[in-house]
Amino acid sequence: MAKIEVSMAGNLWKLLKQEGDEVQAGEEVAILESMKMEIPVEAESGGAIKAVLKAEGEFVDEGEALFELE
């Protein structure tokens, strides 16, 4: 099952997609805040979002998944 993971640790500032949304490969799906900078998180592959795994304001570690795709 495909997941959208973050490549850098940080605070999950904004989720730009929700359950049921279709995403394209390369599309911005969330914004992380790390070292006082906004870092966009992009989907590596496209698909429909089956589950949102993290909430805004949560701290996420490198490699953790934000979304599960169908």
Next chain:
Amino acid sequence: MFTKILIVNRGEIACRVIQSCRALGIKTVAIYSEADRDALHTSLADEAYDVGPPRVFESYLNVDKIFAVAKEANVDAIHPGYGFLSENADFVNRCLKENIVFIGPSPETMTIMGDKVSARKHMKAAGVPVMPGTDDPVASAEAAVSFAEEIGYPVMLKAAAGGGGIGMEKAADAEALEKAFHSNQRRATSYFGSGSLYLEKALEAPRHIEVQVIGDQIGNVIHLGERDCSIQRRHQKVIEEAPALGLSEDLLQRLRQAAIQAAESLNYENAGTLEFLVEDDAFYFLEMNTRLQVEHPVTEEVTGVDIVKEQIRVAAGKKLSVDQAQVKRHGHAIETRVYAEDPKTFFPSPGTIEVFHVPEGEQIRLDTGVRAGTEVTPHYDPLLAKVIVSGKDREDAVRNMQKTLNESEIQGLKTNLPFLREVLEHPDFVSSNVTINFVKDHF
């Protein structure tokens, strides 16, 4: 004079403040989050207190916890450094209530200068030139567009409560402005709790020039000259120097005069900086930072005035140790900010520092918050250290800085050292031909 000072900050600036306290024979108290248990500032202070989890709202901005520490450690004053609580008027009022001296200006000054719209109004009234722009926040994207058509594009959209380049965007036409308005309103609301935005005319290729001021409680206000901070990436400074070269004597006099006028109009106490944009022979007020600046060391190196010591002295009610006529400037100083970030994309790069080496020398000053073994976490600003190098003139200082950076080595995480080295070799930097577009144009 104070006997014990609490420093409510971390990293290089906490270490820097500890140094001046020590020179004055004042004991220091540090606070640290769980992520900073082994940080340099934690170990340098005479006492250190755990104030909570890594996230800033739970630790470095946790005001109740901070005052509990202040009481327990029995401090008589608090130094805020920069960032965090340094420009928070509520925090200063709380200090007053708790009978602890805040080392900085009054909460009233902070409130006026903290809101960029009210700061503009104040400066205009004080006779300081401001950029053509809206006197009040713009209510909607449509209102922004119609105002922009009056003053002409490009315009700069800014968050009234903003800072650090966040919520700030240049727009070249109506379409870009509308888009910028919506995204920056969201961002400003999220970051600063206020989505209030205003517009200013944008200059094509200005320089960022700022003037350091300091005032005491007796009513003396002096300036310590100007700094050129035009080398910026993402609206944040990377390289600063003092003095600023290539400005006419007449322009320099007007800049300094405006800075003094501004500070006097506020009955300004403690250290502050008036930031200006300079283009051709004109200058415009940008903002006033009512605190110590990151780049204060270049001014210290050319004037010999220890700004942190002066801050502490004046907060204790003492007179400034120098008057305007005694401030002399010698030579040239350059500061490079070493960030934990990718040198090409400028994206942050947390990690553990394995090797940290900056050569020592008479002309070299290192203000660092890290050492080998320090874990650099994603929770805070990526500034690791500042390398400050002096010379008898700019050419000499540039040469010394090139050598110092070439001999420096940091391993274990990505830093902007390769970027800094490239800037130092760039012909436009070497010939002092830079504007705030330098990084965007050349990198």
